[in-house]
Amino acid sequence: MEGHAHSFLASKCDVKSMAETYASGVVIMKELANKIQRNTSSVSEKMNFAFSSQIEVIENQDTTFQVAYKKHVILMCSSGFEKFIVIPEFSE
DSSP states (O other): OHHHHHHHHHHHHHHHHHHHHHHHHHHHHHHHHHHHHHHHHHHHHHHHHHHHHHHHHHHHHHHHHHHHHHHHHHHHHHHOSGGGSOOOOOOO
16 A cells, blocks of 8 residues: 555656646747747848848939939930931932
C-alpha cells in the first residue's frame, strides 16, 4: 500500500512539473509571437517607406525628363525648322 501511495504522489509531482513546463513554454511562445509580430511590423514599415521613396524618385525623374523634352521641342520650334528641312538644289 505504501508503495502505491508513493507511486501516486510521484506521479502527481510529475504532472505538476509537466504542467509548469507546459505553462512556461506557452508564455515563451506568446512572447516569441509578439516579438515576431513587432519585427514584422517594423520591416513592413521600412519597406513601405523605401517603396514610397523610390516611387517619389521615379516620379521626379519622369517630371525632369518631361520638362527637358518640352524644352527641347520648344527650342526646335523657336529656332525654326529651316535647319531641319533639306532644300533640294536644282541644276540649270
